[in-house]
Amino acid sequence: MTTRARDERPLTDKAPAIQRTREEQRLIEEAERIFPTGTRCLTFDGELNFCVGKAKGSHIWDASGNEYIDYLLGSGPHLLGHAHPAVLDALETISKNGTSFLIINENAVDLGKKIIEHVPCAEMVSLHNSGSEATFFALRLARVYRKRDKILKFEGAYHGMHDYALMSNQWTMGTPPFPSAIPNSHGIPGVLKDQVLIAPFNDLQTVAEIIAKHHDELAGVILEPVQRTFTPRPGFLEGVREITANYDIPLIFDEVVTGFRMGLGGAQEAYGVTPDLCALGKAISGGLPLGVLCGREDIMAIANPRRRLQMLPYSMQTGTFSSNPLSTGVACAVIAELERPGVYERIEEVGTELMAGLAEAIAHSGIEASVTGIPSVFEIWFTESKPFDHRSAKQSDFYKNIRFSDLLLRQGVLKAAEKFFVSAAHTDEDVEKSITAFHVALSQLAKEVS
Numbered sequence: 001m002t003t004r005a006r007d008e009r010p011l012t013d014k015a016p017a018i019q020r021t022r023e024e025q026r027l028i029e030e031a032e033r034i035f036p037t038g039t040r041c042l043t044f045d046g047e048l049n050f051c052v053g054k055a056k057g058s059h060i061w062d063a064s065g066n067e068y069i070d071y072l073l074g075s076g077p078h079l080l081g082h083a084h085p086a087v088l089d090a091l092e093t094i095s096k097n098g099t100s101f102l103i104i105n106e107n108a109v110d111l112g113k114k115i116i117e118h119v120p121c122a123e124m125v126s127l128h129n130s131g132s133e134a135t136f137f138a139l140r141l142a143r144v145y146r147k148r149d150k151i152l153k154f155e156g157a158y159h160g161m162h163d164y165a166l167m168s169n170q171w172t173m174g175t176p177p178f179p180s181a182i183p184n185s186h187g188i189p190g191v192l193k194d195q196v197l198i199a200p201f202n203d204l205q206t207v208a209e210i211i212a213k214h215h216d217e218l219a220g221v222i223l224e225p226v227q228r229t230f231t232p233r234p235g236f237l238e239g240v241r242e243i244t245a246n247y248d249i250p251l252i253f254d255e256v257v258t259g260f261r262m263g264l265g266g267a268q269e270a271y272g273v274t275p276d277l278c279a280l281g282k283a284i285s286g287g288l289p290l291g292v293l294c295g296r297e298d299i300m301a302i303a304n305p306r307r308r309l310q311m312l313p314y315s316m317q318t319g320t321f322s323s324n325p326l327s328t329g330v331a332c333a334v335i336a337e338l339e340r341p342g343v344y345e346r347i348e349e350v351g352t353e354l355m356a357g358l359a360e361a362i363a364h365s366g367i368e369a370s371v372t373g374i375p376s377v378f379e380i381w382f383t384e385s386k387p388f389d390h391r392s393a394k395q396s397d398f399y400k401n402i403r404f405s406d407l408l409l410r411q412g413v414l415k416a417a418e419k420f421f422v423s424a425a426h427t428d429e430d431v432e433k434s435i436t437a438f439h440v441a442l443s444q445l446a447k448e449v450s
C-alpha cells in the first residue's frame with residue numbers, strides 16, 4: 001500500500017454541496033413520517049440525511065447517486081464488502097429450494113459444523129435471527145444452568161435491545177456506584193434493574209470484589225472481549241475467566257462484533273481466553289439476519305426440548321426463522337471466503353493504515369484526540385487521554401464526535417456513530433481518500449472549535 005507524504009495533500013474544507021433528487025427528498029420525507037426512527041441516517045446535519053440507493057464492495061450510494069466510502073457497513077456485517085459475489089450466488093442458489101422451513105436443513109448443519117470447527121468454546125450451537133436474540137438466550141441458558149437470576153455486565157457494553165441487555169450501555173450518562181444499573185430505555189420493567197449488576201471494564205480488582213460479594217446470586221457474566229473499541233488490558237480477560245470458573249459462573253463472550261471479524265476464532269482465539277458461551281452475529285452472515293449462540297455442551301444441552309418432557313430444567317429458545325437456509329447458507333459461503341488465505345491479513349493491513357492515518361491527521365490538526373480499537377474496528381475520541389472504559393470515554397467531547405462524522409460525510413466518507421468498521425473490500429484508493437478526508441475534517445473541526 002502506497003501513501004503520499006501527508007503534507008502534499010490538498011487540504012480543502014470546501015466539500016461540494018450535496019445534491020438531492022426530488023425522488024430522494026420524497027423518500028426521506030416519507031421515511032420521517034412513517035417510521036419513528038426516520039431514515040436512521042446517522043447525521044445530525046439535516047442536509048446530509050439520506051436514503052440508500054445501493055451498495056457494492058466498500059462503497060454505498062444514496063438514492064440521488066452520491067457516493068460514499070462506507071465504514072458503517074450496515075453496522076458491521078459486511079466484512080467482505082457489500083453485495084459480495086459469494087453472498088449473491090449463495091442467495092440465488094439456495095432460494096430456489098425454499099426460504100424457510102422451521103425444520104433443520106443442510107445449510108444449518110454445515111454452518112453448525114463450521115462454528116464448532118472455528119470457535120474455541122463451541123461444542124454445540126443454536127441458531128437465531130440477531131445478535132440481540134443470541135445474547136438474550138445466552139442469559140436465559142445461564143439462568144437455567146445456575147438456577148439463579150442475576151447477570152453481571154460491564155458498564156458501557158452493548159448486548160442488544162432486550163430488557164436485560166439495555167442496562168448501563170454506551171449511551172448511559174449517569175455514573176451510580178458499582179454495581180448499580182441504569183436502564184437505557186423507558187418501558188423496561190422496574191424489577192429488572194436489580195437483576196443486572198454493573199462492573200467497570202478493564203478493572204479486574206473491582207470485578208473480583210463484586211463477584212466475591214454476589215457470586216451466590218449470579219447466573220452469568222457477560223462481556224464484549226473488545227468492549228466497543230476498548231481493548232482488554234493484559235490479564236483482564238484471563239482474570240475474569242479465572243474468577244468465574246472458580247465459582248462455576250458461566251462466562252459469556254458477546255462476540256457479535258468481534259466474532260469472525262477478529263479472525264475465524266474471534267476474540268477468544270485472538271486473546272486465548274475461552275468462555276463458556278458465546279454470542280455471534282453481524283460479520284458471520286454477509287448482511288442476512290443471523291444470530292448464533294454456541295458453547296459448552298453441558299450448558300447448551302439445556303435447550304434440548306426433550307428435557308421439558310422429562311421434567312428437567314429447560315431453556316426454551318427457538319423461533320420461526322431460526323436456522324433458515326438463506327441466513328445459514330450465506331453464512332457458510334461467507335465463512336468459506338474468510339477461510340481463504342490473505343483475507344484477514346488484508347483487513348489488518350487496511351485497518352492499520354487507516355488508524356495510523358487518523359492518528360497522523362489528529363496530530364496535524366492539533367486537536368486533542370486519540371484512537372482506540374483494533375484494525376478491523378476502531379474509533380476516534382476527543383479526550384485528553386486515551387479512553388479504556390465507559391467512564392474514561394465519557395470525558396470525550398461528543399459534539400466533536402458528531403461534527404467530525406458529519407464533516408467526513410461531506411467528504412464522502414460514512415462511518416458508524418461510534419466506530420469505523422473495516423472490510424476486505426476497502427481498496428488502497430479508499431484508504432488514500434479516507435485519510436485525506438480525515439485531514440480535511442479534523443482541520444475544519446480545529447478551526448471551528450478554536
Ligand SMILES: Cc1ncc(COP(=O)(O)O)c(C=O)c1O
Nearest residue numbers: 130131132158159160256257281
Ligand atoms: C456487541 C453487540 N452485541 C449485540 C448486538 C445486537 O445485535 P443485533 O443488532 O443483531 O441485535 C450488537 C449490535 O450492535 C453488538 O454490537
